[in-house]
Amino acid sequence: MTADERIDAPPAPVRTNPRQRFAVAVLLTANFTLAVDFSVLNVALPHIGRDLGFATADLQWIITAFSLCAAGSTLFFGRVADLFGRKRLFLIGIVVLGVASLVAGVAGTPAVLIGARIGQGIATAMVTPAALALLTTMFAEGPGRARVLGLSGALMAAGFTTGAALGGVLTGLVSWRWAFFINVIVAVFVLVVAPFVLTDRAVTRRPTLDLPGAVVVTVALVALVFGITTAGQSGWFTPTAWGPIVAAVVLFAVFIVIESRVAEPLVSPALLRRSNVAWGNVAGLLAFATETALVFPLTLYLQEILGFTAVIAGLVFAFLGVGTVLGGFLGPRVIGRVDAKRAIVIGFVVQGAATLPLAFVSDSSVWVIPLLVVTFIGGAANLVAIVGYTVTSTAGVPLAEQGLATGLITMSQQVGITLGTPVLSAIVTASAGATLLPGIQASIGVDAALCIAGAIVVGLLVRLPTVPAAPRAG
Incomplete structure (x- = not known):
């Protein structure tokens, strides 16, 4: 039996070995960094706008492009992690995060920065569910899993709360670009350590990915997040707000129908x-x-x-x-x-x-x-x-x-x-x-x-x- 296969039998919930502790530290570091990314640019937006020539009305896309991709594709990548390997998807996501953050840090035009933020959002959708799944399968249900999930929740909350403060400090003392360069440093650290400490169960069978369901639910989530975001900026009664939300509801209904009919659904009913x-x-x-x-x-x-x-x-x-x-x-x-x-x-x-x-x-x-x-x-x-x-x-x-x-x-x-x-x-x-x-x-x-x-x-x-x-x- 390989080390990757042994993860299918979770260890006792209380005792951990040094490898597990390093693995937990790596996974929590990645999740904390991604939590910071949700709010780190809020204070820096005016500075970014002046430096790159954003129109004031377009600044919100720096945030929206990230959240649309992060929320819209997370369910899809959560299933991909189950089918093709959580450790593998986690590492690929960290690579995408590092590259996208580097591009964002050196961006000279609005288009390049928005494209890089899309990459960061996709990386978030890949890394976060894969990291959580690695944590939950590392510990049996009980006190051990509860403790590590509590620590994960605490660090994610700290990331959301401190992101804005960190962005303000970096913008004021050095440059808003360092909000991205720090991600590159974290990504390099994780990529150096993670392959040696993370384990995953062996994937013995690769079911067919429910592509129609994946496409429909991803578009539905993107539409929902876009409608909600637009409502916060233009009001709930504008067509650009309620239109996407109605479309999302319809697409979710279509998704449920698809999932009830395919042999291997994306989300098991x-x-x-x-x-x-x-x-x-x-x-x-x-x-x-x-x-x-x-x-x-x-x-x-x-x-x-x-x-x-x-x-x-x-x-x-x-x-x-x-x-x-x-x-x-x-x-x-x-x-x-x-x-x-x-x-x-x-x-x-x-x-x-x-x-x-x-x-x-x-x-x-x-x-x-x-x-x-x-x-x-x-x-x-x-x-x-x-x-x-x-x-x-x-x-x-x-x-x-x-x-x-x-x-x-x-x-x-x-x-x-x-x-x-x-x-x-x-x-x-x-x-x-x-x-x-x-x-x-x-x-x-x-x-x-x-x-x-x-x-x-x-x-x-x-x-x-x-x-x-x-x-x-x-």
Whole structure:
């Protein structure tokens, strides 16, 4: 039996060897870097526009090109990882990331930079589900897997939260181009170390890839993300917003029909009939949408209502970032005391309870200290829910389908991140009066309500599979 085949029998969940620890470090480093890429350019956009000659209206494509490809093709690449090898796809994705980042760093025209961002998005769709699948198949279901997924969630949350700050520092001290060059350095490190520490199960049979299903679901996801992104910029009632969203709904219906008729579907209907997979990913979408979107109304509140600078607002959000990292470490402990389903419910309830007081903020600066406290608590609770949904959505899934399961997880994360801000932005605009404050209050109230709705959905609809007892070590 080869080392690659032995991964099919996961080791005991608690004890790890040095090779496993190095493998976990490599995979988490890659995921953290990709999480940073989602937000690292937000602060740098005006500088990029001036340096490369972007029209102001076209700057958003630097972000949109990345998110369209990352969210649109992640389900496809999650299945490719199962069929052709997770380690192989992970390494190819890292190569694509390094090359695309190098091209972006030296880009001299808008077209070259947009093309490089498309490459980074595709690399994200390749690497993230493959890395998560390698992590989940490295550990048996239980405390070991929960801990490593908690650490992964904590680092990804830290990546999302620190990306904007890192981009601002790099832009101010050296150049925005270093936001890309750092990726090149990370890619070289991963490519040097990963081949020696990562293992994957041997692919003994290569089923036919469901190409029609892959094309339809990819176009559907791209249309959905494009419509949501456009809605955040132009409003939900413009044809360029609702048109792609309607088209996405139709294409998803076509995809379901295709999957029910092909011999080897891209997404097995049996997998989606598992309540922990289907509703677990709905919970994940809500978890990412609620916490990432909350930053938008709070940014308006801190700068437009209280008059703080962007630097001070960023420092305030550092408390949220610290809370999310803490939640990543707390998540596995909560799961160990209750279970993954109850961890999601507890996380959502606490997050909603911490968010609700912010729906009553005023134009008085006395709200700053309560804001720091409740965002810290809400961030920690959100990560407990995220770790819970990651464990829930992979529980009981056969090793041969872990790439697809983690592809679904990645998709729900990315769609949630894309969906949340346009929704709260529309509520702020629709509810604003003489000032933005009423709109800010209304949007935060909706955010809190979505947290409670997520807890109810999970509590009523998720059923965890029975997990066999893990073998005793030694």
